[in-house]
Amino acid sequence: MTTTYDETIPPLQSTDWNVIFSEVNSWRGACMHHFSMVEAAVTETLLALSATMPSQAVVRLRHLIGQRFEDLAAAIGPEGPFEDAGKHAFSELARFRENHEAFRTLLCHGTVKVTVERNGRWLLLIRTLSIRSRQPDRTMLALDKSEAETKLAVLKRDGTKLASLLGQLRKAVAKA
Numbered sequence: 001m002t003t004t005y006d007e008t009i010p011p012l013q014s015t016d017w018n019v020i021f022s023e024v025n026s027w028r029g030a031c032m033h034h035f036s037m038v039e040a041a042v043t044e045t046l047l048a049l050s051a052t053m054p055s056q057a058v059v060r061l062r063h064l065i066g067q068r069f070e071d072l073a074a075a076i077g078p079e080g081p082f083e084d085a086g087k088h089a090f091s092e093l094a095r096f097r098e099n100h101e102a103f104r105t106l107l108c109h110g111t112v113k114v115t116v117e118r119n120g121r122w123l124l125l126i127r128t129l130s131i132r133s134r135q136p137d138r139t140m141l142a143l144d145k146s147e148a149e150t151k152l153a154v155l156k157r158d159g160t161k162l163a164s165l166l167g168q169l170r171k172a173v174a175k176a
Contacts, residue, residue, distance in 0.1 A: 041163040057081035
Protein backbone atom coordinates (compact mmCIF):
# COMPACT_ATOMS: atom_id res chain seq x y z
CA MET A 1 0.00 0.00 0.00
CA THR A 2 1.43 3.36 -1.00
CA THR A 3 0.50 6.77 0.33
CA THR A 4 0.20 9.63 -2.14
CA TYR A 5 1.34 13.11 -1.21
CA ASP A 6 -0.38 16.21 -2.53
CA GLU A 7 2.30 18.87 -3.03
CA THR A 8 -0.30 21.68 -3.00
CA ILE A 9 -1.00 21.16 0.70
CA PRO A 10 1.73 22.48 3.00
CA PRO A 11 3.15 19.98 5.47
CA LEU A 12 1.48 19.79 8.85
CA GLN A 13 3.10 22.24 11.24
CA SER A 14 3.92 21.49 14.83
CA THR A 15 1.11 22.83 17.03
CA ASP A 16 1.93 24.74 20.20
CA TRP A 17 -1.28 24.09 22.13
CA ASN A 18 -0.29 26.51 24.92
CA VAL A 19 -0.18 29.35 22.39
CA ILE A 20 -3.45 28.25 20.77
CA PHE A 21 -5.31 28.01 24.08
CA SER A 22 -3.85 31.34 25.20
CA GLU A 23 -5.12 33.02 22.02
CA VAL A 24 -8.57 31.44 22.29
CA ASN A 25 -8.93 32.29 25.98
CA SER A 26 -7.71 35.85 25.38
CA TRP A 27 -10.29 36.26 22.62
CA ARG A 28 -13.06 34.82 24.77
CA GLY A 29 -12.03 37.03 27.71
CA ALA A 30 -12.05 40.14 25.51
CA CYS A 31 -15.56 39.27 24.30
CA MET A 32 -16.75 38.77 27.88
CA HIS A 33 -15.14 42.09 28.87
CA HIS A 34 -17.13 43.96 26.22
CA PHE A 35 -20.35 42.23 27.27
CA SER A 36 -19.60 43.16 30.89
CA MET A 37 -19.07 46.80 29.95
CA VAL A 38 -22.48 46.92 28.26
CA GLU A 39 -24.12 45.12 31.17
CA ALA A 40 -22.63 47.63 33.62
CA ALA A 41 -23.89 50.53 31.48
CA VAL A 42 -27.37 49.00 31.36
CA THR A 43 -27.42 48.55 35.13
CA GLU A 44 -26.07 52.06 35.82
CA THR A 45 -28.73 53.48 33.51
CA LEU A 46 -31.52 51.59 35.23
CA LEU A 47 -30.32 52.88 38.61
CA ALA A 48 -30.14 56.46 37.28
CA LEU A 49 -33.60 56.24 35.75
CA SER A 50 -35.02 54.75 38.94
CA ALA A 51 -33.54 57.60 40.99
CA THR A 52 -35.20 60.25 38.81
CA MET A 53 -38.63 58.69 38.35
CA PRO A 54 -41.36 60.95 37.02
CA SER A 55 -44.71 60.86 38.87
CA GLN A 56 -46.04 57.36 39.55
CA ALA A 57 -43.92 55.50 36.99
CA VAL A 58 -41.85 52.53 38.07
CA VAL A 59 -38.53 51.33 36.71
CA ARG A 60 -37.99 47.68 37.48
CA LEU A 61 -34.60 46.62 38.86
CA ARG A 62 -34.44 42.87 38.52
CA HIS A 63 -31.49 40.58 39.20
CA LEU A 64 -30.68 38.71 35.96
CA ILE A 65 -29.02 40.60 33.12
CA GLY A 66 -31.58 39.51 30.55
CA GLN A 67 -34.27 40.91 32.82
CA ARG A 68 -32.34 44.18 33.15
CA PHE A 69 -32.15 44.51 29.37
CA GLU A 70 -35.95 44.01 29.29
CA ASP A 71 -36.46 46.50 32.14
CA LEU A 72 -34.38 49.14 30.37
CA ALA A 73 -36.21 48.56 27.09
CA ALA A 74 -39.54 48.99 28.90
CA ALA A 75 -38.36 52.22 30.57
CA ILE A 76 -36.99 53.90 27.42
CA GLY A 77 -39.17 52.26 24.78
CA PRO A 78 -42.58 53.20 23.44
CA GLU A 79 -44.93 54.16 26.27
CA GLY A 80 -42.07 53.97 28.78
CA PRO A 81 -41.58 56.81 31.29
CA PHE A 82 -38.31 57.81 29.58
CA GLU A 83 -39.47 57.31 25.99
CA ASP A 84 -38.48 60.80 24.79
CA ALA A 85 -35.07 60.92 26.45
CA GLY A 86 -34.25 57.33 25.54
CA LYS A 87 -35.39 57.04 21.93
CA HIS A 88 -31.85 56.92 20.46
CA ALA A 89 -30.61 54.51 23.12
CA PHE A 90 -33.71 52.34 22.69
CA SER A 91 -33.05 51.64 19.02
CA GLU A 92 -29.37 50.90 19.70
CA LEU A 93 -30.31 48.65 22.66
CA ALA A 94 -32.68 46.68 20.43
CA ARG A 95 -30.02 46.38 17.72
CA PHE A 96 -27.38 45.24 20.23
CA ARG A 97 -29.68 42.59 21.66
CA GLU A 98 -30.66 41.32 18.22
CA ASN A 99 -27.08 41.10 17.01
CA HIS A 100 -25.30 39.86 20.14
CA GLU A 101 -27.63 38.24 22.69
CA ALA A 102 -27.49 34.73 21.23
CA PHE A 103 -23.70 34.99 20.91
CA ARG A 104 -23.44 36.02 24.58
CA THR A 105 -25.37 32.90 25.58
CA LEU A 106 -23.06 30.69 23.53
CA LEU A 107 -19.94 32.42 24.82
CA CYS A 108 -20.91 32.34 28.49
CA HIS A 109 -22.74 29.03 28.70
CA GLY A 110 -21.32 26.99 25.85
CA THR A 111 -18.70 24.32 25.81
CA VAL A 112 -15.76 25.05 23.55
CA LYS A 113 -13.80 22.68 21.39
CA VAL A 114 -10.65 23.97 19.73
CA THR A 115 -9.27 22.44 16.57
CA VAL A 116 -6.32 23.51 14.46
CA GLU A 117 -6.12 23.54 10.70
CA ARG A 118 -3.05 22.39 8.80
CA ASN A 119 -1.94 26.01 8.46
CA GLY A 120 -1.89 26.40 12.27
CA ARG A 121 -4.97 28.63 12.53
CA TRP A 122 -7.49 27.67 15.18
CA LEU A 123 -11.17 26.93 14.80
CA LEU A 124 -13.72 27.01 17.62
CA LEU A 125 -16.83 24.93 17.97
CA ILE A 126 -19.09 26.36 20.66
CA ARG A 127 -22.09 24.29 21.72
CA THR A 128 -24.94 24.90 24.14
CA LEU A 129 -27.71 22.70 25.37
CA SER A 130 -30.82 24.21 26.86
CA ILE A 131 -34.40 23.12 27.40
CA ARG A 132 -37.31 24.83 25.66
CA SER A 133 -40.84 23.54 26.11
CA ARG A 134 -39.45 20.45 27.83
CA GLN A 135 -37.37 19.61 24.73
CA PRO A 136 -33.61 19.81 24.23
CA ASP A 137 -32.44 22.80 22.22
CA ARG A 138 -28.91 22.32 20.89
CA THR A 139 -27.05 25.21 19.34
CA MET A 140 -23.63 25.24 17.72
CA LEU A 141 -21.42 28.00 16.35
CA ALA A 142 -18.22 27.41 14.41
CA LEU A 143 -15.73 30.27 14.11
CA ASP A 144 -12.30 30.30 12.61
CA LYS A 145 -9.70 32.70 13.96
CA SER A 146 -10.41 35.49 11.45
CA GLU A 147 -14.19 35.21 11.94
CA ALA A 148 -13.69 35.31 15.71
CA GLU A 149 -11.53 38.43 15.43
CA THR A 150 -14.18 40.12 13.28
CA LYS A 151 -16.91 39.14 15.74
CA LEU A 152 -14.90 40.68 18.59
CA ALA A 153 -14.36 43.92 16.65
CA VAL A 154 -18.09 44.23 15.88
CA LEU A 155 -19.00 43.46 19.50
CA LYS A 156 -16.55 46.12 20.72
CA ARG A 157 -17.87 48.71 18.26
CA ASP A 158 -21.54 48.03 19.04
CA GLY A 159 -20.96 47.82 22.78
CA THR A 160 -19.03 51.09 22.85
CA LYS A 161 -21.79 52.84 20.90
CA LEU A 162 -24.53 51.53 23.19
CA ALA A 163 -22.59 52.35 26.37
CA SER A 164 -21.97 55.89 25.05
CA LEU A 165 -25.67 56.44 24.29
CA LEU A 166 -26.62 55.12 27.73
CA GLY A 167 -24.09 57.49 29.31
CA GLN A 168 -25.68 60.40 27.42
CA LEU A 169 -29.11 59.25 28.61
CA ARG A 170 -27.94 59.16 32.24
CA LYS A 171 -26.60 62.72 31.92
CA ALA A 172 -29.83 63.92 30.29
CA VAL A 173 -32.09 62.52 33.02
CA ALA A 174 -29.80 63.83 35.76
CA LYS A 175 -30.22 67.37 34.38
CA ALA A 176 -34.01 67.10 34.08
